[in-house]
Amino acid sequence: MERAGLDGIDQSILAELTKNARVPHAVLASKVMLSRNAVRQRIERMERQGYIQGYTVVAGGENQDSVSAFLMVYRKDRMRGADVLSALRAIPEVVLCDVLSGDFDLMVRVEARTLGRVQEIWEEIAAIPGVADTVTAMTLSNVIRRRPAQ
Structure with missing residues (x-):
């Protein structure tokens, strides 16, 4: 599912966090082929944008039915x-x-x-x-x- 405003790497990060919200940044970084710091920065940006709220991935940056x-x-x-x-x-x-x-x-x-x-x-x-x-x-x-x- 594509989310507006997110590139493929962001979407891969969200997919991994959806599977396991506690995945260490280092493990996540190896899965998306970025540095740990780059993954952390992307996660922080997605938190500010509302895609990640309270360590729960929210598709589209807004509350979705679940x-x-x-x-x-x-x-x-x-x-x-x-x-x-x-x-x-x-x-x-x-x-x-x-x-x-x-x-x-x-x-x-x-x-x-x-x-x-x-x-x-x-x-x-x-x-x-x-x-x-x-x-x-x-x-x-x-x-x-x-x-x-x-």
């Missing part, structure tokens, strides 16, 4: 389930993970480009060793969406 879901996750061992948390941290589309009281242990919010990707993530989470069960609720619309007060 598919989101909440997964309620029950771990097999509630007190020693750090392996589940580590696995969730590795999924870039996981934008929220809260530990809960009550029946389920975790509330996980997933935001992805397609419904198919949400399903892939759900399957990935369900297959994590230590996950006993999940319940999924798809988001139909966002009524209130605020950034936390700073």
